[in-house]
Amino acid sequence: MRPGAPPPRVDLPQRLIDALFRRVARDLTLAMALLELAIVLGRLPGFQAGTTPPVLLVGPFLAFLVCLSGASLLAFGRPDRRMADAVICAGNASLSLVFGTMSLWYADPIRLFVFAILLLMAGVFQRSRTLYAVNLAVTVAALAFGLRGAPMPRSSAGIAYAVFFAAAAAGLIAHLLLTALVKRLHRALVRARSARQEVAVLQGLIPICAHCKKIRNDGGFWEQVESYIASRTAASFSHGVCPECLERHYPKPRR
Structure with missing residues (x-):
């Protein structure tokens, strides 16, 4: 060689x-x-x-x-x-x-x-x-x-x-x-x-935005966390609202 x-x-x-x-x-x-x-x-x-x-x-x-x-x-x-x-x-x-x-x-x-x-x-x-x-x-x-x-x-x-x-x-x-x-x-x-190679990539350093939480892929484009992980693993997502966000964004009306 x-x-x-x-x-x-x-x-x-x-x-x-x-x-x-x-x-x-x-x-x-x-x-x-x-x-x-x-x-x-x-x-x-x-x-x-x-x-x-x-x-x-x-x-x-x-x-x-x-x-x-x-x-x-x-x-x-x-x-x-x-x-x-x-x-x-x-x-x-x-x-x-x-x-x-x-x-x-x-x-x-x-x-x-x-x-x-x-x-x-x-x-x-x-x-x-x-x-x-x-x-x-x-x-x-x-x-x-x-x-x-x-x-x-x-x-x-x-x-x-x-x-x-x-x-x-x-x-x-x-x-x-x-x-x-x-x-x-x-x-x-x-x-x-x-x-296995894709899983090894997810275990390494992943660049993520500190504000919107988007992830920068290998092509330099920013995409949502869900789409990034779903395209590289067999995982799927179901969305919900945690108690803190529920209290912050959907507060109960006061009587």
Whole structure:
């Protein structure tokens, strides 16, 4: 930053939202890493016995490293929207590739129903439209590859496709609702911060006329106390007459 230049504007509400999503993305990615680790440990005896191909062990292990690295970045890095979205996208895509390639060695279509969860997760906690599209494309491609290696029986193909379509639609709805919720949350935090700043102004030095009791606002204009406070707080006024003013301005007639 150049000497004498104004400091960069910090969007505190956005940083609070980013910090919240960073924690959620960290926990979600860590859960993905533990799932991949469980897959690796489950296939390790078969690999040692020579019945499990090495690729079925290497693939989940690489996905485990990807998810673990993403969780570490989110745990020790600064709150950043792009990083959180990218880590969730990488974790979900790696899981999709692992389960998609499994059909080359395990022609079991029942395993492919895990893609219903992955299609739903593609839209959950994903605020970037671009990364959501990439995530969804990778998941659908991995599902298509898995269906090619392990096609569904004709008797249950219609139900399976309906489940996958419903999961993808639910993921899209979750993505749209999430982006709308983030915008509303940001506006609410901005309004709350502005209200706190206005309250802080009222707690400071307020110039008031010694005679008419008008208050000078930030623009240099004098306005009534009621309008000044009502425009900066949620307070409202109801007017009455105190006993002293009642006696002074409305004296009782003497008999």
